[in-house]
Amino acid sequence: LVLSTRKQNLRHYFEEGAKFHGHLSPGLVIGIFMVDLAEEILGSPGLVDAVVETQLCLPDVVQIMTPCSYGNGWLRVKDWGKFALTLYDKERRDGVRVYLDMEKVKNYPRIYQWYMRENGGVETGQVVSEIMGAERAILSWERVRVKVTPKEKGPVSICPVCGETHPASNGELCPRCSGRDDYYRVINGEITPG
Amino acid sequence: LVLSTRKQNLRHYFEEGAKFHGHLSPGLVIGIFMVDLAEEILGSPGLVDAVVETQLCLPDVVQIMTPCSYGNGWLRVKDWGKFALTLYDKERRDGVRVYLDMEKVKNYPRIYQWYMRENGGVETGQVVSEIMGAERAILSWERVRVKVTPKEKGPVSICPVCGETHPASNGELCPRCSGRDDYYRVINGEITPG
Secondary structure, three states: OHHHHHHHHHHHHHHHHHHHHOOOOHHHHHHHHHHHHHHHHHOOOOOEEEEEOOOOOHHHHHHHHOOOOOOOOOEEEOOOOOOEEEEEEOOOOEEEEEEEOHHHHOOOHHHHHHHOOOOOOOOHHHHHHHHHHHHHHHEEEEEEEEOOOOOOOOOEEEOOOOOOEEEHHHOOOOOOOOOOOOOEEEOOOOOOOO | OHHHHHHHHHHHHHHHHHHHHOOOOHHHHHHHHHHHHHHHHHOOOOOEEEEEOOOOOHHHHHHHHOOOOOOOOOEEEOOOOOOEEEEEEOOOOEEEEEEEOHHHHOOOHHHHHHHOOOOOOOOHHHHHHHHHHHHHHHEEEEEEEEOOOOOOOOOEEEOOOOOOEEEHHHOOOOOOOOOOOOOEEEOOOOOOOO
8 A cells, every 4th residue: 555655656757757758668667766765865955966877767767856957967977887866955965875776676586687687688568567566675775975076167269170169178179179079970062861 | 020930839848948947048048949940950850869069958958859868868968068969860860960150149249248158247038038039040050970889788797895786898896986986975874964
């Protein structure tokens, strides 16, 4: 009964999450239980900031369940590949870190197989069902103090090659024109192959 | 008349954006005109992926206007500090890159002053008004072909220090336990200062 009350309370997020993320992935469902747990432990603090430790799924959970978004800077994403997140009081910087606890996941063979990518994977619907049954039983948490290095908004430069603006801290050339990083080439006027 | 029709069509996104981002920032408003322009030039392709070239504001615009989210991987974020974004056909990999064109912005003193962070800044409401008047007149675009390096989901390891999982490609220790990156310390049992 208690369990089903929790899922009932979170139903809105399962729906919102599926819409925002494109589908209700196992990671999304675990994440919703994680944020819910973190918020319960935090109580009612002031403004809350968030850190997630993987680029997969968890950023979307935080964005639908809290005011933190990637673009407003209240959500930070670490590319650590760890299924963990921290919500913390922006002012006091103490908070709660919740993580998927593999010792506990061992009791749930489908979740374990899915997460560890064993035996060629398992059907997603079955994993989601097992997560819905497990709820918080696969999670652990700890209290943490968060270190913050505020991002300075420094002066803006114009790149002499492309003519576009970028932070002067990059140096004279922008990250693309300096060859440090790239993701496209311009095909203006070229015929697009079918 | 044409201009006000465009803003009318985008009104939903101004409202959604303000809600998702916390407030209607100048960057959000410019971004909404950028995505709208990119979508118009793209026409009706198949699935669309997105790249934004700054962590500020633009990730939120893409997330509210398209099915691309940070957590589903269809939105990639480059930390270049450039106010530009690309929408492209996932299959064919050709698309449209739209950027804030500083040559054009020079005709709009408040936008210019805000973006270049000159003279101690300008009142945000005035910047937003000028952007609402400018619409696409401060933007330029080009056709691009996007390079994609698909992320492999490799095997998962358990870190011998913290006992948590992480991608085996990190090495034996996870990114935090190896000292490569960090953002918190555990304060379980410590008394929280007021």
